[in-house]
Amino acid sequence: MADDTPSTESTIFNYYRSSVLRKMPPEIMTNIFQAFIDLDRPTAALHCATELATVCKTWYNIVMTSPSLWTNIFVFGRMVFAKGVYQVVKEWIQRSKTLPIDLFLFGDRHGSSDYLYSDRSREVFSNMVQLVTVLAESSHRWRAISFNIPFAFVRRLCDMAQDLSQLHSVKYSYKCRDSWGGSLQWKKPLSLETMKIGFKLTSSLLETFNVRSDSLTHLTVKEMSVERCMDTIRGSPVLRYFKTGLTDAVPIEDFVPPLPVVHEVLESLALLVAMDPNLLDRLLPLLTLPALHTLDLDLVGNQDPHIVQEFLRRSSAPITSMKLMH
Incomplete structure (x- = not known):
């Protein structure tokens, strides 16, 4: 963070060493400084104390009076x-x-x-x-x-x-x-556009975080069950990007298929699975995604390729990128 006492030490950013920089208005100088900070976030933020404490007084004043940099x-x-x-x-x-x-x-x-x-x-x-x-x-x-x-x-x-x-x-x-x-x-209750969850989601977003899913456009979850995955897609009508890992495959005799879902706006889907082909076998037949552009699937073991083919045929989506990992 910035030191309260401006320093006049010379650095490569010294404003008075360059006639070009000296003629620039403060707005341009602010943009240059912002671009430098953005080069390596968040690492650059760790060194802001050193950078701001060793720049010339003019640079210092520009930074200290520019709200966008804070x-x-x-x-x-x-x-x-x-x-x-x-x-x-x-x-x-x-x-x-x-x-x-x-x-x-x-x-x-x-x-x-x-x-x-x-x-x-x-x-x-x-x-x-x-x-x-x-x-x-x-x-x-x-x-x-x-x-x-x-x-x-x-x-x-x-x-x-x-x-x-x-x-x-x-x-x-x-x-x-x-x-x-x-x-x-x-x-x-919150209405968010983007969520990223680095742990297993065992209940709905509303129950876990008090976050409504009807406004979400981007969602990434480390792990969830097939049933939870279907419920999440169903309850997120404007979702455009969705990535998750599938877990908790219950025995076939205990699995109760959720109602099928046709999602009209989902453009990117990435599904990672554990070593159990039943996970995709249970999920894909229930999904229809006519707006899908990007598809990433983790195929394991004796995965039936016809499940994927049928999903693609049924969705009839304008896919431009597809990655099948085996």
Whole structure:
């Protein structure tokens, strides 16, 4: 993050070393800086403190007065539970003025939840609550969130967030899952466009997250059953991209086929399966996708190719890309 004291050290970005740069208006300079930051997200964000502390005063002033450069908030590793981080995040949010905010919350690779059960657990928990409180105050400006942190943080943020009218994208990593079956539901139902779920989905999106599926256009789920997959497609009328892994093949004598689904707008479908050909055999005969453009299928074992052929014939879709992995 930016240092409060402008530095006049020379760097390759030094504004006064180039007559061309010196003549550029601040708007163009801002775009150049934004392009540099975007080259390597989120890695570049880790080094912003060094970059902003060593640029010339003119560059510094441009960055500090450009709200568009402060709309992405990255909190990494132990910083999620560190003392005083909420103050830095609060200032960062203030610099973004009224623009929409994208949050990227990443826990420690060794398991950030361990900090909550350490000898300093009370202090660590207090630090987390302060950070969540500051973030929640800006919830009316959230545009997208990427969660890669323990359940406890996500749970508290869901509880404290209020107006989420601008939120259109949420991504959950496997770290968000709670082994005790705790709730990840938001306080009020959400209508999102994009969701990515890095763990097995055992119930509906509404039951698990309090997210309505009728506005989803892009959905990625690590694993779900055939029945859950069909219910999800059926309940997502504007879904255009869908990727999931199929699991939990029940014995053939216990399988009750869901009602067939004709989805008029789904354009891209990717299905990964465990070592059981019955999964695709049960799903594809129930699907008709006349708008399909891209198809990725994971064929295993003695998979019957006629199942795929019949699906393609029935859908009669304008497919432009097809990948069959065996």
